[in-house]
Amino acid sequence: MSLTIEETKLRNKELIAEVLKAYPEKSAKRRAKHLDVHEEGQSECDVKSNIKSLPGVMTIRGCAYAGSKGVVWGPIKDMIHISHGPVGCGQYSWASRRNYYIGTTGIDSFGTMQFTSDFQEKDIVFGGDKKLEKIMDEIQVLFPLNKGITVQSECPIGLIGDDIEAVSKKKSKEYGGKTIVPVRCEGFRGVSQSLGHHIANDAIRDWVFEKTDADKNKFEATPYDVAIIGDYNIGGDAWSSRILLEEMGLRVIAQWSGDGTIAELENTPKAKLNVLHCYRSMNYISRYMEEKYGIPWVEYNFFGPSKIEASLREIASHFDDKIKEGAERVIAKYKALTDAVIAKYQPRLKDKTVMLFVGGLRPRHVIGAYEDLGMKVVGTGYEFGHNDDYQRTTHYVKDGTLIYDDVTGFEFEKFVEKIQPDLVGSGIKEKYVFQKMGVPFRQMHSWDYSGPYHGYDGFAIFARDMDMAINSPVWALTKAPWKK
């Protein structure tokens, strides 16, 4: 009963009209701008994005703090990131993003720990700067191998007028020039995580690059030095990416920021090329390094063999023949693996439909991986995308795809109920809603505690996981036989 493209478009348009009916008039008008059916040939998906969520609609979005502490800074493993403010923000984001790292936690690495100033009423009334100073002193005593400190501001900081910049400068001087980074990522800033990424990027620019002693942490540069930008090493993603870059002859001098260190951040300006995976969260610093240090950057996509292959060649095109040959060698080396993965899983997944709603790069980046397995993405949207994300999305989506920006709980449920995809890929808040409805689901933020999904090694895991979600016997049993 598959619909023609025209029928699909009509169905999707009707569906949009239907969900909008549930809103009060003013809100319906505003939400209408975020929903669209993709028309082939359009240069961008015709939706508004990166604007405020409506109150009360159950947006899936987070906040600037989540974008800075949770995404950009949190994974830098040898620094201590203070969740500055009340206890909750740090507690809920404690070790929940699965940014894998190697290190001795609590001694020389701190990624899966929760450092908080645990604000009390008196800190709100009298300000928290004195407490912050004391906290930094205590960190220096109890965690002497920390390589730096960041202050991740929670909502109250910006509201009570604390001067975390002054505290950071003072303490940095006191500790002999230690890297201490104040980050103004209060949760009320901006409309989503996205501004938090930007603020965190700017903090690296202002408090790391601007203050780094070029003679520190020296190494011999090579013509093949690159930095991985925008890979948070969720379930080991950056590792299964790095290995490919190294196998083709490049030398990865830094990982931003999964399994990353402050030394790697500081040394990144020595790279010959920045390779950027999550454009949304780290395009800012890539552009800055291009302007300031003349380092070109290139976006790549390591989901699924088609995109990996194209990306390896694209990256190689910035280097000499040695690297170009290296790329071909890597592609050839993994051919047997990807052929075997596709041969095994495509027959089980062919023509299955997927609806996505994720953040960062994934609403478009994973489409190719699904297509490598013969699957079709019929709906997608960004939690916190901007216009440039939707422009990039047109290269990925098919005619008639339903596009939903900052989807609300209500809309997403209705869309899935009507479209009945074979798989939904979204987050933990959405997972159980759809599983209750009998729809197979994979978390596409945390890889549902699996991964890596990047690179060739990751693609095998991705394919296996999608198969086990869709073809699990449980979905045939959700309806009692006497009710069928």
Added chain:
Amino acid sequence: MSQNAEKVIDHEMLFREPEYVEMFAKKKEQFEFGFPIEKMEEIREWTKSKEYQDLNFAREGLTVNPAKACQPLGAVFAAVGFAKTLPFVHGSQGCVAYYRSHFSRHFKEPTSCVSSSMTEDAAVFGGLNNMVDGLQNAYSLYKPDMIAVSTTCMAEVIGDDLGSFIRTAKQKGSVTEDFDVPYAHTPAFVGSHITGYDNALKGVLTHFWEGKERTPNESINFIGGFDGNVVGNMPEIRRILDLFGADYTVVCDPSDVWNTPTDGEFRMYDGGTTKDEVKQALNAKATLSFQGFSTEKTTKYIAETGQEVVALYHPMGVAGTDQFLMEISRLTGKPIPESLEKERGRLMDAIADSSAHIHGKKFALYGDPDLMLGMTAFLLELGAEPVHVLSTNGGPEWAEKVQALFDASPFGAGCHVYPKKDLWHMRSLLFTEPVDLLIGNTYGKYLERDCNVPLVRMGFPIFDRHHYHRFPIWGYEGSLRVMVAILDEIFEALDANTIDTSKTDYSYDIIR
């Protein structure tokens, strides 16, 4: 290349393959500029010392790995416990994303909750418009019977007045005048998640009871408090009260909505205390709170209405459950059912069978203050020694109660209570005064790794084991489960320690 389509290798084993191990070593050596391994080892050893412990306990500003969350989380828990009620958190939206994720990771269930999505302009001008639009949108989309409002720290810092905002929103037609919008101010910088539960629950009761005449009847109210095992505990409490034939109302019961079936339908609302039940609850002769520290303000408010209030502290085990049942019996005037007496006997039987394996074992435990009191009492009853009892959100008053338990038992002699401390304090304690077992939530696994002490998972949240929350830890039946969980860890540890062939496996017994 080690990946393989036939048998896909997961992260657990993939990164132990030689090509990855070599890659990690090179990255560390060439680019990380870390400390030499000897330095790392030196500091690691130092963190195990008494000297380090003293410095660690001298902390005044820094909190590391706390065992508590913030007020609004508890407020959402309380709101979820009422029928067809949508929790509405006034303030920044990221908070709500966090609460929903946190609950979903623990219960493996959806948690519906909306935010008023305040941003910079609301920080300057106040969040009135967000409340007005938010209530209207939430009501239009999700058709609740009630919207329970609480706040994030942002709204509290700028001083938004919920009462007047909700009145204005009603005047502007966001919801009708008679639509129920109970509310509570729940600043994240005061107390913890249990305080938020308390405030929000009191907010609901106040909304329905204020100005109403109380006509006392013979029913009793039961309030559970913030409880990670609510899905298993609440049905157990109902079973016990039903066995008594008691006339009762459970006030705040999220055990259905966090336990919905997978049958093709998503139930945004399911079960919970209805508005009529809340209204009727005013007339009860008494309210029994299972967790006194989680319901301090609520029980005080209820007492002011003229009801008798009995606040227990998470009674568990034999004597704890005895006390609970005797209170029910006293309040309802009904005798303790024989079947429960038999359950008691069975728990005693199980303890008698197994206590030799628990007797004299040293325990460290941490968590919410009420749970710690119940668990400490139970351990002492089993002949165990709860040598470190720690709570991040328990204060001096709580510590006195724990000390009283120690003082009343010969097994409490060498035991200490640690109010307002965190899991980094606990780490020091576990090195300087090691124990046999640790009891706490999922975050305890880092202590399990660092200090090599087996973890019995109990409390909230538990993310890394599935379905524990579905089973009761209350009543004689629940206590039995708790004891089995402890025994399992003891036996697992014993087996692991004796499994070496021809070295230690003489003790690798099949009968214990």
